[in-house]
Amino acid sequence: MATQTVNHAQKLALVDKTFFDLPPAIADALEQAALTTSYPTGAVLFAEAQASRGVFIVRRGRVKLSICGSDGRTLILRIVNAGCPLGVAAVVSGRQYEATAETQEPSEISFLRHSDLLRLMRLHGELALWVTQHIAQDYAATCREIRDLILSDSASEKLARLLVGWLDQNTTSKYPTQVKLALTHEEIGQMIGSSRETVSRLLAGFKKQHLIQQSGSTLVIPDRLALESLITA
Amino acid sequence: MATQTVNHAQKLALVDKTFFDLPPAIADALEQAALTTSYPTGAVLFAEAQASRGVFIVRRGRVKLSICGSDGRTLILRIVNAGCPLGVAAVVSGRQYEATAETQEPSEISFLRHSDLLRLMRLHGELALWVTQHIAQDYAATCREIRDLILSDSASEKLARLLVGWLDQNTTSKYPTQVKLALTHEEIGQMIGSSRETVSRLLAGFKKQHLIQQSGSTLVIPDRLALESLITA
DNA sequence: AGCGATGTGTGATCCCCATCACCGGCCGGT
DNA sequence: ACCGGCCGGTGATGGGGATCACACATCGCT
Structure with missing residues (x-):
């Protein structure tokens, strides 16, 4: 799967962006131990x-985190961007991975072996704290995921929630009412726990009510409040 | 809510049971900083x-961990017994609690303030690791919870899964095919994400199929395999 | 005993959504 | 251009379970 190793200059350019909240000395130590490769x-x-082999850190690209039931159905937990470490909980507790991680686009990913992470954690208390806080963050995100899936058996509510969630990630963009739709209806269905067909139907319904407009792969949400009124309905 | 503080002798008797996997010096330090009280x-x-104030550690009794949606519906994440720390993730990441903790029976609970836990974690690397692993454990448990809720929209499958899960906790007991039913149907419904009525109906159905028998508050599960055959159906 | 609160059993109804089925569009390959 | 795969729309159908509406049991309380 790994196709190509990036050179050292590229590595250094990425350091501050990924480990920005860690002291430089520790970030360097991580860089030394990590192996960065490109994936399709x-x-x-x-x-x-x-069984957990080590942690993966997304340097560039997007990675889909999902869990699946024995019947083959899949639930996408979330899609992570650059800077996010994956598999940390599994490594520090010596358990198996609790989810599946799959690249959504060509990505560069650093890998840090089980033993190297634990060694560095013992060496640098700061790193141990950083790891702990990331796990706590993942825990919180998972709890919120449960809330969103449970508190509404209505699929339209969950879809509306997902859309406004996307809007919230967009505060940096020039067009705060637009979202790039990088997922298929099938995948959207896997995010809200419903079938592809209902996603199609719901989106069609939203368009009919002028809650959303679609041109190509960009969604425009003219009236965010109208969408939010579907939540907690 | 706190009604009574237990005396020092009781405290010492509890030490090894709760912190058995920690070095005695650290366990002592935790005891010093913690405040143990009884709750109804x-x-x-x-x-x-x-906002997180500190961690709670169950010394005796059982505590229900649940999250609830805005519409008032409740999902019980799990019921924890003595020895389990609660709210750790929230404290170390300085966030709000992600769930609600409520005693299910009269319980003794130790409380350790935010600042005291962080201070002790900085002092004892072992404690920091202990905390991290507990959070990772909670994370894994939550992921499994999601799996169980998602992979089956069928309520009977989820109920069957819950029952065999109870059997698994019972390996210590003299009667490995029996479970003490300490929850109401309503609460069972909140554990598997369905209504009280369907729980009643499902249990009645199970009885009719001789998958379970009930005498008073004890459930007898004569044929565990038959129940398991309902899962992944 | 009497009474409220709480837990349980069960019927009737209804609606949301999964599922099946089919079609049309778009894209990439040879 | 032809085809084969994936993606997206949409109708028809059916079922599982939520919900409403009762009746009954049990228990603690004064």
């Missing part, structure tokens, strides 16, 4: 229930 | 979305 779309970094 | 049934230790 659809590469599986690790799979649910595999 | 139904006391709320902390509520979802509250």
Whole structure:
């Protein structure tokens, strides 16, 4: 799956962006121990229930985190961007990975072996704290995920929630009412726990009510409040 | 809510049971900083979305961990027994509690303030590791919870899964095919994400199929395999 | 005993959404 | 251009479970 190793100059350029909240000395130590490689779309970094080999850190690209039931149905937990470490909880507790990580687009990913992470954590208390806080963050995100899936058996509510969630990630953009739709209806369905067909139907309904407009792969949400009124309905 | 402080002798008797996997020196330090109190049934230790004040450690009794949606529906994440720390993730990441903790029976609970935990973690690397692993454990448990809720929209499958899960906790007991039913149907419904009525109906159905028998508050599960065959159906 | 609160059993109804089926569009390959 | 895969729309159908509406049991309380 790994196709190409990036050179050292590229590595250094990425340092501050990824480990910006860590002291430089520790960031350097991580760089030394990590192996950064490029992956094509659809590469599986690790799979649910595999024994943990180490942590993966997204340097560039987007990675899909999902869990799947025995019947083959899939739930996408979230899609992470650059800067996010994956598999940390599994490594520090010596368990198996709890989810499957798969690249959504060509990505550069650093890998840090089990033993190297633990060694560095023992060496640098700051790193141990950083790891702990990241796990706590993942825990919180997972709890919120549960809330969103449970508190509404209505699919339209969950879809509306997902859309406004996307808007919230967009505060940096020049067009705060637009979202790039990088997911298929099938994948959207896997994010809100419903079928592809209902996603199609719901989006069609939203368009009919002028809650959203679609041109190509960009969604325009003219009236955010109207969408939000569907939530907690 | 706190009604009574236990005396020092009781404290010492509890030490090894709760912190058995920690070095004695650290366990002692935790004892020094912690405040142990008794709570009646139904006391709320902390509520979802509250700012975190510190961690709670169950010394005796059982505590219900739940999250609730804006419409008032409730999902019980799990019921924890003695020895389990609660609210750790919220404290180390300085966030709000992600769930609500409520005593299910009269319980003794130790409380350790935010600042004291962080201070002790900085002092003892072992403690920091202990905390991290507990959070990772909670994360894994939450992921499994999601799996169980998602992979089956069928309520009977989820109920069957819950029952065999209870059997698994019972390996210590003299009667490995029996479970003490300490929850109401309503609460069971909140554990598997369905209504009280369907739980009643499902249990009635199970009885009719001789998958379970009930005498008073004890459930007998004569044929565990038959129940398991409902899962992944 | 009497009474409220709480937990449980069960019927009737209804609606949301999964599922099946099919079609049309778009794109990439040879 | 032809085809084969993926993606997206949309109708028809059916079922599982939520919800409403009762009746009954149990228990603690004064």
